Amino acid sequence: MSFYWTPHRFAGGALALDVANSVILRFDPARSVDRFAEPEQMDAFAKAAGVFSAERSLFGELAPVPSRNRLPFLALREAIDRYFRARILENDGYGLLADLLEATAAVLRRADKGSLEAATAHSALRLLADGEITRLKICGNCGWLFVDRSKNRSRTWCDMTVCGNRAKASRHYHRKKKEAAP
Ligand SMILES: [Zn+2]
Incomplete structure (x- = not known):
């Protein structure tokens, strides 16, 4: 199956969280997928982050992680x-x-300025420092981490159009199943 770094993959609201979310279904080892297991995908992520990440205006285009820095980055x-x-x-x-x-x-000791790994390290430090930590949440559907910047802090899903709809569909399915049961 082909895979693309779509805007949905950057629903974390901070680069550090988008990077953490590159492991899909972390909580379920049987179905979990590490999207960075292939170095080409890690490179493609760096490119897409410059387009889709909520913090792109802070770092602009990102250089991919060189192979010597991959382990510390992971x-x-x-x-x-x-x-x-x-x-x-x-x-x-x-x-x-x-x-x-x-x-x-x-990471910072080895990273070049303008690289994905440097930007990720800075993003993690910003999350620690700027009080947004009280807005951090875990998506009720997929388990991704995200920053809830909504005014009333009411978000439940990393991405309403994906996880919100999936949860709705699953509720509907279970209700129908229950109704059908004798
Ligand atoms: Zn989600």
């Missing part, structure tokens, strides 16, 4: 997901903050 991705997920779920990422900062520093 380690940063995992640290971002673990830390911010814990902050949302338990309102406590205290024990994971050092890991996130270390992973961030490891």
Whole structure:
């Protein structure tokens, strides 16, 4: 199946979260897919981020992650997901903050300015610093992390047009099934 980095893939509202969301269905190991398992997809992501990421005006076009920086970049991705997920779920990422900062520093020490990995590290630091942490949420359908910038903080889905509709369809399906049951 062909795969494209569509606007939906950048529903996180921050580059750091879009990067974390490159693992699809993280919570379900049987169905989980790592979109960065193929280096070409990681390169394509860098290109698409310059077009679709909510933070694109901050970093503009991004250079792809060079092969020597791929492992630290992936380690940063995992640290971002673990830390911010814990902050949302338990309102406590205290024990994971050092890991996130270390992973961030490891990337920044090697990264060139204007690269995807540098921009991701800066994005993670912005999320930590600017109070948006209280707006972080986990999508009720797909488990992606996103920033809810809506006025009344009422978003449930990373992307209403994809996850909102899927959830609606699934509710409808289960209701019909229940009705049909004897
Ligand atoms: Zn979603």
